[in-house]
Amino acid sequence: MVRTYKFRLYPTTEQLEKIQFTLERCRLLYNRLLDERIHAYKMEGKTLTYGQQTNTFRERKQHISTLKEVYSQVLQDVARRLDKAYQSFFRRIKNGDKAGFPRFKPQNRYDSFTYPQSGFDLDGKHIELSKIGQVRIKLHRQPQGTIKTCTITVKNGRYYACLSCEVEAEPLPETNRRVGVDLGIKHLAATSDGQMFAAPNHLRNNEAKLKRQQKSLSRKQYGSMRRRKAIMALARQHERVANQRKDYAHQISKTLVDNYDIIAFEELNVQMMVKNRHLAKSIADAGWSILVQFVTYKAESAGRQVVRVDPHNTSQCCSACNKIVKKTLAERMHRCPHCGATIDRDVNAAINILSRAMRQVS
Numbered sequence: 001m002v003r004t005y006k007f008r009l010y011p012t013t014e015q016l017e018k019i020q021f022t023l024e025r026c027r028l029l030y031n032r033l034l035d036e037r038i039h040a041y042k043m044e045g046k047t048l049t050y051g052q053q054t055n056t057f058r059e060r061k062q063h064i065s066t067l068k069e070v071y072s073q074v075l076q077d078v079a080r081r082l083d084k085a086y087q088s089f090f091r092r093i094k095n096g097d098k099a100g101f102p103r104f105k106p107q108n109r110y111d112s113f114t115y116p117q118s119g120f121d122l123d124g125k126h127i128e129l130s131k132i133g134q135v136r137i138k139l140h141r142q143p144q145g146t147i148k149t150c151t152i153t154v155k156n157g158r159y160y161a162c163l164s165c166e167v168e169a170e171p172l173p174e175t176n177r178r179v180g181v182d183l184g185i186k187h188l189a190a191t192s193d194g195q196m197f198a199a200p201n202h203l204r205n206n207e208a209k210l211k212r213q214q215k216s217l218s219r220k221q222y223g224s225m226r227r228r229k230a231i232m233a234l235a236r237q238h239e240r241v242a243n244q245r246k247d248y249a250h251q252i253s254k255t256l257v258d259n260y261d262i263i264a265f266e267e268l269n270v271q272m273m274v275k276n277r278h279l280a281k282s283i284a285d286a287g288w289s290i291l292v293q294f295v296t297y298k299a300e301s302a303g304r305q306v307v308r309v310d311p312h313n314t315s316q317c318c319s320a321c322n323k324i325v326k327k328t329l330a331e332r333m334h335r336c337p338h339c340g341a342t343i344d345r346d347v348n349a350a351i352n353i354l355s356r357a358m359r360q361v362s
């Protein structure tokens with residue numbers, strides 16, 4: 001399985017110029033290749049393949065000498081990206097989805113390039129990038145497994161290396177425990193054995209800050225330096241919030257995967273929930289889908305099982321006697337008039353999720 005690590009880079013001025021140069025070469029090549037595909041289709045009614053396009057690279061370099069200053073596999077990856085864009089375009093047509101045709105990349109909208117196999121070498125404080133140099137890297141953790149690809153990205157004026165690594169699955173010892181997880185607003189998650197994971201408040205606070213920055217941005221004059229600075233600050237704050245959400249999801253998902261063999265969630269129907277505008281903000285905030293996603297990939301490498309169940313009535317059904325007990329969102333306790341069960345409403349839902357999962361599994 002593949003795991004991706006993202007590390008900050010600190011390029012020198014010269015390296016920075018080379019990175020920008022590479023991005024611009026890749027962008028122009030991308031647009032050129034797209035143009036050629038469109039043209040070939042118009043003239044001959046056929047789509048050029050990845051192989052046909054990369055076969056032209058040798059000749060291209062003879063005419064455009066600047067291409068020689070970019071690592072050859074990085075250029076090939078540009079053709080691969082375009083090919084992927086085409087494939088997903090065809091897939092969307094086939095599925096009857098709204099199909100956006102691959103687009104030309106305007107200036108400053110091409111923000112990454114990839115070394116797909118070689119041309120990079122990681123050693124401690126530096127990463128050697130072919131045609132760019134020894135770039136200082138901040139390894140805040142040691143990547144596991146074999147590094148397969150290295151993608152250099154620019155985001156909000158900062159530079160990163162994303163290393164995707166092939167790691168061996170490492171099954172965790174069985175615990176003989178299983179858990180149902182109710183995802184909520186009051187708590188981000190409540191488990192069938194009564195554990196609560198609070199909705200992240202620090203995220204809320206930082207969102208308030210985000211709002212203030214948004215407001216201050218709107219007061220700045222168009223085209224001014226102060227406005228540009230405010231845009232950058234806002235983008236970084238967005239990034240900060242996204243990172244915090246991820247960190248939190250990493251913590252909870254690790255706890256769940258370490259402690260349970262089977263982890264059950266409700267099937268998330270985010271689209272439906274986002275329609276309910278009152279809930280929408282909290283959902284985006286709570287980051288449910290990120291949590292489910294993290295649990296799912298961690299479970300895969302740990303040999304755990306993730307089960308998704310039908311969410312219908314999980315909060316209304318009594319987990320003790322299975323009768324329906326209607327309650328509003330404001331009622332925090334489940335009190336069953338039929339069997340007398342009294343329990344936190346989210347824990348009640350989590351128990352229902354678990355029992356549905358167990359029926360599904362057996």
Ligand SMILES: [Zn+2]
Pocket residue numbers: 318319320321322323336337338339340341
């Ligand atoms: Zn009951």
